[in-house]
Amino acid sequence: MDDPDPVAVHCARCGRSRAEAAPADALAWAMTHDERGRTWLCPACARTHARDIEGKLPDEYW
Structure with a gap:
């Protein structure tokens, strides 16, 4: 896959x-890929987003 124009x-x-x-x-x-298509997250927002996802996981996962 080609790197997009920065x-x-x-x-x-x-x-x-x-x-x-x-x-x-x-x-x-x-x-990320979602219903809007391809989107990008800067490093700071990516870290925040990862924490959001982890926080929504059921207790059984941990």
Whole structure:
């Protein structure tokens, strides 16, 4: 899969542009697929999102 143009990639939660990120941070962006299609999350929002998902898991999972 080709890497998208970093200028066109923005965080779906906070709107931060991937093009403005430091090179190492640009690698940490997470892509998600949902009903809206492909969306991107910056590293900070991706961490928050992961915690949200973990918080919604049933107790039996843990």
